Amino acid sequence: MDYGIIGQIAKARRYAEERHRVRFHAFKVSLAGDNHMHIITYSETSGWHCTSDFFRAHGWSSHTIALERILQGMIAPTPPTESKELGAQSAIISQIEKAKKYASEPKRVRFHSFTASFSGDNHTHTVRYEEGKWECTCNFYKSHGWCSHIIAMERILGVMVAPAERAAEPR
Helix, strand or coil: CCHHHHHHHHHHHHHHCCHHHEEEEEEEEEEECCCCEEEEEEECCCEEEECCHHHHHHCCCHHHHHHHHHCCCCCCCCCCCCCCCCCCHHHHHHHHHHHHHHHCCHHHEEEEEEEEEEECCCCEEEEEEECCEEEECCHHHHHHCCCHHHHHHHHHHHHHCCCCCCCCCCC
């Protein structure tokens, strides 16, 4: 029995419950709204961007708020955007209600790519994801092609990412 592998699996389970270990630096997702599919990007340096008309007019949307809720604690707090006219009160209320709905339905979200820091027990590693391909900077990943950090990210993000392909599924 390989106790190193067993340790990785146990560590992944624990890490998945400790979301504060993850910090997203950048990502690209699609979010299926009620009427359209939107592409949302986030970067610590340039903030949010969304393809919705509401975002273009106001600098925020139900899609960005839903992702802030889903990824709470794993993205840097975004400073308020420059003062913009908020528009009709009913439009704002509608956007917030949609954000609550979208945040409660993570199957609407599909990650295309991301880069995140993952604070392990001893070191901070970089985890990357690109269209179903995973990568981690830890030594276990380099020697095995999977690691506790990737498994934890799969558990945290669930249906929003494609699972990593492994020869022996370590769950």
